[in-house]
Amino acid sequence: MNVKPGEQAYVILKTLHKSRYYCVYQAKDYFSGELVTLKGLDQRFRSDSTLCNSLKAEAEIAARLRHPRIRQIKGTFEEGGNLYIVGDYVDGYTLNGLLADPAVSISPSDAIKWLLQLLNALEYAHSQGIWHLYLNPENIVIDASGDLFILGFGKSGEEWQFAEPAENEYHPVLFLSPETYLGEKGDARSDIYSVGVLAYLMLCGQLPWYLDLRQSSATQKQNSLQRPVLDPELTGKRLPRWLFTILNRCLMLDSNLRFQSVSRLITALQEQQELPYQSCLQRSGAPIRDQMPAAEAAPLHIDKEPETPIPAPVVSVPEEPVTAAPTQVEEQAAAIQTPALPSPEPVADGKPESWRIPDPPPDSLQAPPKPEPVYHYQPQAAPKKDNLPYIRHLFKIFGYISLGILLFILLKYCVFARRPKFETVEDKDEPEEVVRDVNPVNVPLRMVSIPADSVTIGDVGSFAEDDEFPPHTVWIPAFRITPHEITREQWAMVNTSYPYQDGDKYLPITGISFFEVLDYCNAKSEQDGLEPCYEFSSNSVSCNFSASGYRLPTEAEWEYAAKASSKGEFFLFAGSNTPDAVGWYNGNSDGDVHPVGQKPANKWGLSDMSGNVYEWCWDWYARYSWKQSTFFGGPDSGTDRVIRGGSWYHPSSDMRVTNRAFAKPHSNARYLGFRLVRTGK
Known part of the structure; x- marks a missing residue:
């Protein structure tokens, strides 16, 4: 194909994921050979301006983040009337895939390692004023070296409504914080709730609540908001008590009762703080805005590279080994059969030698919550009125009604009700003579x-x-x-x-x-x-x-x-x-x-x-x-x-x-x- 040096060109290799509105492809840079991901709208919706603007916003937000545990977004380009996001390709398996594989067992040491990597990345993102608000196992990838990467920053808060997880995968709605699920504005504490669900799932192998997975995802979500966090002992997992109390604090329905920042959560883990137990259903009664945490200082000082727009690349396929080079991304993807991913290697099982967490970083002070207002109730005196005759009349009416109800119950349930046939000693005369030829022969019971x-x-x-x-x-x-x-x-x-x-x-x-x-x-x-x-x-x-x-x-x-x-x-x-x-x-x-x-x-x-x-x-x-x-x-x-x-x-x-x-x-x-x-x- 005719591509000049310095231009951007990609070769589609395979389809990684396809949802109702979007397609994600694995591609290769035509010149450098670097693997990347391309995310674009399905060709049926590429003329939808709302979806195009949402995709642009996702790219702009995600491109602001530069952290080793966050998937890098390189930029965007348009080709054939469609908008594409170019991102680093992370070779690994989603957490959803690992959890659905019965051959994989996540050890406590791996779970703790991934939890800290997740929190460090979120701490950095929050310091940039960016919340994820859509953390779930499909947006977590574990690479071949066993390290965690976060995907999905900048996605719309309503993305979960269009999710179509596989049969053995968890629906993203189960990981949303209550306020995000109800359409309210989220913040750092919303991500902390999602982290609590993910951490419990990795450590215990199941969600923090007993849910009937045969029910719809909406019903499961409603039930999760009405049930306390399950003690891990009931799942057969021996989590340290301090770790359970930390996870329980993350999962409080009231965001004011959760950790107010990721930094505080990291500190609690590193110091192995055993917190007083509170039911996750408990409410603080304080308005959310009264206790909104201030932005945290950036824990990582990474020089931000100047953002330069990526020129519109020529997306095509080289002459070798492909004989014909399509001119559009959809044409390449349509001709590619998505291969089945190999089963991941089992993660080593077994308990770690200790639950010790690395030394904590310095933490920032948290502003004390504002005192709750005190309301005083002063009863009003009822006006005086001589109602005695009227009250007597009411009592007579109520008496007649009550008597009528009582008679109805007696007639329906006692007089005319069908009664079971009881046989008691009082109901019978002397027992009839046993009519059988011989006593039963003893034989072992069939089982x-x-x-x-x-x-x-x-x-x-x-x-x-x-x-x-x-x-x-x-x-x-x-x-x-x-x-x-x-x-x-x-x-x-x-x-x-x-x-x-x-x-x-x-x-x-x-x-x-x-x-x-x-x-x-x-x-x-x-x-x-x-x-x-x-x-x-x-x-x-x-x-x-x-x-x-x-x-x-x-x-x-x-x-x-x-x-x-x-x-x-x-x-x-x-x-x-x-x-x-x-x-x-x-x-x-x-x-x-x-x-x-x-x-x-x-x-x-x-x-x-x-x-x-x-x-x-x-x-x-x-x-x-x-x-x-x-x-x-x-x-x-x-x-x-x-x-x-x-x-x-x-x-x-x-x-x-x-x-x-x-x-x-x-x-x-x-x-x-x-x-x-x-x-x-």
Whole structure:
């Protein structure tokens, strides 16, 4: 191609990224061979003046920054009616790509290194009066030497609305500060919030809040603004307490309660300051403008090169090895197939020898916040008026209305309501003679094998109750579980005097207390030549989980089996999102218990995990908390035992696989039954 020396010319090599409005290419300087990036508008929008002006503004702002950790912008040019930004090419992987790769594990030492590099670059940019306001994993690149680079300075504050992340990538909106998300003007503290999300993600491998990733990005963002920062212990990460308090301070919803400058944040990290804990939802009540931080002094003194406009280059392809040289960037890019990037090399895992941070740089003093105004309330005296007859009349009216409501409730819910059929000793005469030829023959219980896995227990979905949060990860060893609830026939294998008719032998045994179940477990284990699991003392009982005998499932084992999945996706009920398809509840049971196995099983072959009868679990009931010593076996003490699965007597919402309920150990309600497990494959 005809290019004169001194002119700017680039050869398009491949397409790096394509969004709704923009295309980013990897290109090569025709003369020097230097690799660069070219960012331009998609040809469908290159006549859009608003987008062109936004691209120019991005280039002008980013070109003012000269820092080794910030991607350099060289300038702009126009070709074929389109505007292009020329920037340095950083050979590496985005943080989004690293986080989405299961083969990559970010070590604490790497996370701390990248965090400090990120903060040093932001400290410099803020000293120039430039905020990023769009920090997210897609704008962070890790090069081949393991160093961090920031991209995206100068982008529009509304850029996140047009983001289209890949399936395994995080949406940029989750990293926006609350004020930026709400359309307010951001500042240095907005970047500090984004840094807090990024740092937590790198150190803990997940976002700072438990979010349902099946929901829309907007719903996830709204939920993140209503939930406290998750203690890393619940994620299985052992972060130093001082580091957690620093990250929590970065993530305060109120910008006045965050670090007021990047310099102060760096100092806190280097001095390993353990800050007083405050919920990130707390509000200061002070106007944002009252505590706006002043501009910081530049920490790096870098001579600013004079900016010279880049002459419009000739963008083309050399004769060798390409035979035809297109005249426009789009023509080159269209003929190039974007190759798949190779998988990044795994980052070395393992804990660093220490969490020590390099010595801090000198910090600037922060102006104290202005005192909050004090308001005094002076009640006004009500005018005097003789309203006694009028008040008496009102009371009579309210009395008649209340009486009418009470009568309506009594008629609807007591007189005409459909009642479940309870069978109690008082409802019957003497029990009928047992109609069966012989007592049931004792046989071992049939069981289904469940594989060992690391499982997330709990839920944050729209149907979840408060006691299902926060979800937590539990390692569950392999175990076996009965495919349905223990039947009356199976109960009679141990309790031979139990009266039942042959037609009822497949009904689940009900009306059995927690301790009666434990007695059955030990007796049945001995009958089948197994080691009993339960040992009773004067006022307590303990479970030997390594014994070979029958026992109740732990709450975690029960939920894992009901979900039939260790992953984040699962059905609302055991095997279906429709309650009628898999279980009996008060809307379809006709007020009574049903034989086991009449409804379809989940994919692991377990039936009636949702509905029919509530099932006893081993755990004491308590709200999920990071203070629990173990999640597998539940709390060490309590007053109620966990029951799971819902029943024929209760609404369908109780049948959800994550729904939790409880009962006193001595309870023997007709909707209570159980199924059993054994440890091992």
